[in-house]
Amino acid sequence: MCLAIPVRVIETDPSGEAGKVDYLGTKIGANFALIKDVRVGDWVIVHAGFAISRLDEKEARETLAMLREVQAAGGS
Amino acid sequence: MPNDLYHDRRVIAGLLSEIASLAKKTPRPVRLMEVCGTHTMTIHRHGLKDLLLEAGVEMISGPGCPVCITPDGFHEAAIRLVTKREDFILATFGDMTRVPTRLGSLQTAVPASGSMVKVVYSPEDSLELARLNPAKGVVFFGSGFETTIPAVTLTAGRARTEGRANFSVLTAFWVIPPPIRAILSSGEVRISGFLYPGHVSAVIGLEPYEFVAREFGLPGAVTGFEPGDILLGVRAVLEQIRDKHPRVVNAYPRVVRAEGNPAARAVMEKYLEPYDALWRGLGRIPQSGLRFKLDYASVDAAAKYGLHPAEDASDAPGCRCGEVLRGVLAPPECRLFGRTCTPETPRGPCMVSFEGACFVHHKFRGPSPATRRKK
Ligand code: SF4
Numbered sequence: 001m002c003l004a005i006p007v008r009v010i011e012t013d014p015s016g017e018a019g020k021v022d023y024l025g026t027k028i029g030a031n032f033a034l035i036k037d038v039r040v041g042d043w044v045i046v047h048a049g050f051a052i053s054r055l056d057e058k059e060a061r062e063t064l065a066m067l068r069e070v071q072a073a074g075g076s
Numbered sequence: 077m078p079n080d081l082y083h084d085r086r087v088i089a090g091l092l093s094e095i096a097s098l099a100k101k102t103p104r105p106v107r108l109m110e111v112c113g114t115h116t117m118t119i120h121r122h123g124l125k126d127l128l129l130e131a132g133v134e135m136i137s138g139p140g141c142p143v144c145i146t147p148d149g150f151h152e153a154a155i156r157l158v159t160k161r162e163d164f165i166l167a168t169f170g171d172m173t174r175v176p177t178r179l180g181s182l183q184t185a186v187p188a189s190g191s192m193v194k195v196v197y198s199p200e201d202s203l204e205l206a207r208l209n210p211a212k213g214v215v216f217f218g219s220g221f222e223t224t225i226p227a228v229t230l231t232a233g234r235a236r237t238e239g240r241a242n243f244s245v246l247t248a249f250w251v252i253p254p255p256i257r258a259i260l261s262s263g264e265v266r267i268s269g270f271l272y273p274g275h276v277s278a279v280i281g282l283e284p285y286e287f288v289a290r291e292f293g294l295p296g297a298v299t300g301f302e303p304g305d306i307l308l309g310v311r312a313v314l315e316q317i318r319d320k321h322p323r324v325v326n327a328y329p330r331v332v333r334a335e336g337n338p339a340a341r342a343v344m345e346k347y348l349e350p351y352d353a354l355w356r357g358l359g360r361i362p363q364s365g366l367r368f369k370l371d372y373a374s375v376d377a378a379a380k381y382g383l384h385p386a387e388d389a390s391d392a393p394g395c396r397c398g399e400v401l402r403g404v405l406a407p408p409e410c411r412l413f414g415r416t417c418t419p420e421t422p423r424g425p426c427m428v429s430f431e432g433a434c435f436v437h438h439k440f441r442g443p444s445p446a447t448r449r450k451k
Contacts, residue, residue, distance in 0.1 A: 034339050047227065053278040055330050067081045071090060
């Protein structure tokens with residue numbers, strides 16, 4: 001039911017309320033009515049065909065930076 | 077943007093060693109409940125259950141599997157609809173069709189003439205079925221938490237605007253914070269903290285969990301679904317224990333905003349009202365279910381077809397899914413686990429759903445009932 005992974009928006013229809021996302025290389029339809037101003041290239045979380053959240057790139061980068069620190073600290 | 081760092085061996089090892097040194101300093105053994113079935117899946121798939129146990133943290137599964145906690149009464153109502161009514165389409169998510177009840181399952185049910193069960197991926201697909209089959213009654217049997225509820229509700233709203241009189245929804249809508257309160261109030265199982273479900277939280281935000289810290293003094297972290305995410309969540313909970321400062325930490329900020337998704341919540345508030353719902357294993361919990369307001373009776377299958385699905389929450393004979401959902405019993409402790417109850421022949425919903433604790437346990441740890449939990 002829940003893809004639980006972010007997918008990239010590859011098409012939006014003129015209403016902006018629906019479009020297509022790339023799910024592991026497959027193009028699938030998604031409804032964007034629950035999030036505002038979706039653009040092609042955005043990463044979104046889709047659940048039961050509806051996008052429920054857009055990824056915040058700044059937060060994503062910060063989490064990755066934190067993981068890189070852990071990595072560098074040398075987990076063996 | 078997915079990233080390999082969330083799976084990186086050195087990242088995982090590094091986080092685990094941080095967790096181990098934090099866990100060593102806690103006064104009592106750490107036992108965390110992962111509320112969400114998708115977390116249960118990640119934890120087992122990546123072997124984190126044992127790795128965390130070695131690091132001094134026991135993970136137990138909670139009630140966060142909608143297929144599992146939906147009482148048989150709902151499944152039976154759906155089965156009755158499609159077996160008694162002619163020219164009728166019962167649409168639902170795949171897992172829902174396999175839950176065994178006294179009436180069999182939706183998969184084994186023999187539909188009435190002209191009727192059928194359809195598995196759909198999105199509630200919108202079921203509305204499309206209603207458009208294509210105007211002479212048939214179409215019911216979407218929608219079970220889910222706050223992640224799924226806005227999607228189903230919005231679809232019902234669209235049907236109503238379109239005047240699609242043959243479409244309605246059988247709602248099995250559950251909200252996550254009340255069962256957490258019920259589990260804590262019962263005192264049945266000792267819990268040191270929680271991993272809160274990432275995608276439910278993307279909708280409801282952080283505030284609805286604050287009572288856990290305020291009233292029960294327990295820490296928690298909203299957590300994502302990669303292995304690295306799980307460990308970041310566990311680390312965040314242990315840091316709160318160390319600092320004696322229980323609160324709700326957002327360990328999944330790339331997806332979850334503190335305020336959640338206001339648009340999704342507005343959809344729920346417009347169409348739905350809370351009621352004291354019956355959960356499998358947990359009994360009746362105040363304000364834990366959502367149903368359509370009276371104004372929207374035209375898209376409410378319960379009103380339209382005179383259904384009363386919420387009266388019976390008994391388990392199939394021998395099935396102890398209810399206790400599994402409360403975190404009281406580990407799946408292998410059920411006598412049927414791996415013997416007569418397997419993913420191919422599930423005896424209860426916890427073995428049906430791919431988010432169900434019994435299914436996940438069986439898939440990733442095998443059918444052996446060897447690992448029993450110390451009380
Ligand atoms: S193993 Fe099967 S019978 Fe036992 S609790 Fe789990 S689902 Fe129920």
